[in-house]
Amino acid sequence: MAKVTDGQPGEVILDEEESTPPFTHVGRKRGGWITFPFVTVAILGLTVGSAGWAANIIVFLITKFNFMSIDAAQVSNIVNGSSNFVPIFAAIMADSFFGNFSVIVVSSIISLMGLILFMLTVTIPSLRPLECALNVTGSSSATCEAASALQLAVLYLSITLSALGLGGTRYTIATMGADQFEKPKDQESFFNWYFFSLYVGSIIGAVGIVYIQDNVGWDWGVGICLVANLVALVVLLVGKRYYRRVELEKSPYKSLARVFVAAIQKRKVSTSPETRTFYHGSSDVVSVQPSPPSSSLRFLNHAALKTEGDTNEDGTIAKEWNLCTVQQVEDLKTIIKIIPLWLSSFLISIPIGVQISLAVPQALRMDRHIGTKFQVPAGSFLVSTLLAMAIFITIVDRFVMPTYQKLRCRPLTPLQRVGIGHVLTIAGMAASAIVERKRLSIVWSKNLTSSTSAVTMSAFWLVLPLALVGVGEAFHFPGQVSLYYQEFPVSLRSTSTAMISLLVAVGFYLSTAMIDIVRRSTGWLPNNINQGRLDNMFWLLVVIGVFNFGYFIVCSVLYKYQNVADSDEN
Template sequence: MPEPAAKQGSWVTFPFTLATFTGLILAFGGFLSNLIVYLIQEFNVKSIDAAQISNVVNGCTSLFPVVGAIIADSFLGCFFVIVISSCVSLLGMVLLTLTALLHSLRPEPCENGSSLCQAPSKFQYAVLYAAIALAAIGFGGTRFTLATMGANQFEKPEDRGIFFNWYFFVFYTSSVIASTAIVYIQDNVGWPLGFGISCLANLVGLAIFLAGNRLYRHDMAQGSPFTGLARVVVATLRKRKVLLTSRPEDYLHDQDGAANDVVTSTKKSFRFLNRAALKTEGDLNSDGSIARPWRLCTVQQVEDLKTVIRIFPLWSSSIFLGTPIAIQASLTILQALTMDRHLGPHFQIPAGSILVIVLVTSSIFLPIIDRLLFPLWHKLRNQPPRTLQRIGVGHVFTVLGMVISALVESKRLKIAHKGQVPMSALWLFTQLAVVGIGEAFHLPGQVSLYYQEFPASLKSTSTAMISLIIGIAFYLSTALIDLVRKTTSWLPDNINEGRLDNVYWTLVVAGVLNFGYYLACAKFYRYQNNVHKAVPASA
């Protein structure tokens, strides 16, 4: 039997949720960080195709948290979503480990220098893709749901703030360990052991989570707030011919709503949506309750949808901010595979570990931004930086990172064409570090913006908007790479024969245009909650 409600939750659950998250992130990082290399070396997948598969997987793991959040809110609650998702990811990791362990599940290895490599059979592809899909969906379902459940264990906002600080710390440190130690084992000891460690980390994380079940505060599913937004759209369409009035009593208010406030808010923008809250014959029962919920909504629900619409342009600019980063992430690994990755005579940097520079740089600059740069800004300008200003700085650093990527790739191609000693992979560190600094600005800024500006009914899912942005960005990057391959000769299977630098210059142009779009959106945006305090990086 569960413990009494008064004894459930709080700090006693902290070790269980953080240890669970550590295990799952270690498993996730060990699965995804080196996936491109595994596909190329063990399944004879062409380099650009492997990068595309990695982008699709990244997109899935970023989109599915939104699905998981909706399922948790509407039907199962956080606990069961986490358990089911962890079991799904464990099954995927077991299958992936088997593909590395059993020769029958992989094609024959390629001969060095040979262009005739045996492609995987349909059965081998089926097992591989099933493993990848299960792992991606499972890990996606736990990432933000576990954060929500962990925060729900606390009553005080300051306790939740401390939990999120540790959540981000565990995410970065576990990702770094997975991207270095586990990837090194995969490259130098063996894929079966590397994937086996990830599989074990997933299992241990799930076991620890279940062990703390008696201590958790279990929140019941109360319905997704997105349902309320959908009701506003449907009700507006069904009442599209109904004439609007200016009398507050003609609209359905919340029980504690003030009529004067409603009149002011409903006249500001998107007035046509007010029809959803307009009372017509048959909408209410005799006791005042809603008789037809898909024809009548409250004014608050209407205003919630208006808030989402107002912030949508800013949100869309973040999609095109994430797309160049997603493209760079996959193509940088392909660059690293053609470069000299040795540090001394006996150690070689795994190609899949190159991207850890982004994580390390972001981790270093988060406290620098909060403890040094923001206080300095406040002192010089006599006011703290606004959230939109922080995101704008992230845009600039991201574009700068693409410029450096293009210049480095131009130099790498010249050296490769001359047949000289391969260029050192250390040249890639600068572009990744600059992108990491940009993420330290714009990612926490976006989390804060959505949490600050979204309506109260959407607070629990507002932070998942970042995951949605990342997912769409990865899928869009996949489509753009396909477009480049079909319309240009810049991305052949052997990137030494292409013009990857032109791809980066294209991203620079797109980034500049998107930054202009962002500036226009930011100029016309008005903060809904009028909060302009500096935002902690761990928010």
């Protein structure tokens, strides 16, 4: 029979005669590949529904709500930040209280409500200000009507609900899908299909639906997003009878808090080798020779010191806020040690957020034609990063990693992959600066600084810097996922993957703040970017990236892996 240790939430100890995973089985066998179509269609539908409006939100704000270019970029940053900030809370809710399925369903309904409001905004003229044609390029005009308080309230509410729903499903549905399989090989296969579905859905939304919005109508584009979200929700509910549910364990976050509280309460207890006795758990769950806690962050070791009255006669903890297991102490230490590396990733997210925000206004001021009739939507250029990332993730996994291991006789570590991502992101910012300087040179040579027309330079020059950042993400994004997943305690692995989303969220928020600071203190980012110096903005990001890379190198040298080596061997 499976037992859960009192001192180590989430750890399952199995008796020799039985090896049943901690899943609930009601009636017939649940889970397995029969659930794959339902989960995959849900992933695809939710991704299409969210990418279709998110990829083109800047253009919508400029053309339909008369926003200035930089203001629209700021709103886009906040939207992207919010949708990437929510997953950490969704993971906590799923792991500790409600389970993945309930969180996904509620989040899908919230997203659907947001899209319904968005649909009302694009179909009811009174919910939008009168359009200002000159604002397509971000220039100011006295004839442009500002949105009313009611119009902005409906708009922001629809965007907020859509962003919350997107964030609540993004990572929890991946965890629920993997929970349907018992074999690691099947789980790995599912994750491959998860990312494939994510990329396909994002490309459909960022290219197909954006094209429909720009050339057919926003009502059709948003309508397709709404239908995709609805189909995903229905398919997800239809498959409910087949899903395997993971039983919730005690909250791992409470265990971490207990370590802090117990360590403070016992800060004056002696830790001398002659008197100390550390608690490893009740006798029925301790099956190996116990070892003392590590010497690093020794203050936290007080939480595992046994004193009179801490345990019951059967060896269990009498007062849970007075005593913790050694393993719980080591779990908290692992998280604390990885925080400096985690912080270095915030600054790598800032340039990405700034580049995404400014690429659309750049594309609006450049030649986007293919041939004489077809014009690529400005929002679709952002798919360059996604495509580059999708392609190079496969190349890195199937070619770069095996080749490196053959040449160096050891695998490419997660930190090395993150470091390569840092370098490529810096290169992407430098390329953006060079492209923008070339665009501005054409503006200056033809005296277009006050013109509303686009320059003759092809917008496809933006693909190179966007693709460089995508290749960088192909290295540092999986590298960070691998690092956090392997190094975090087992009970926090669902949260460890959501930590990546939190990095992206904070990066978008910081990029918004950075744009605002630069906008207020310099003349680089006016409403008409033809009169500004976006190239200086990108060079500033290069300088910040170089300093951050130096900080990352220092943290990497000082960091010692806890589980990566063992994981690679397994």
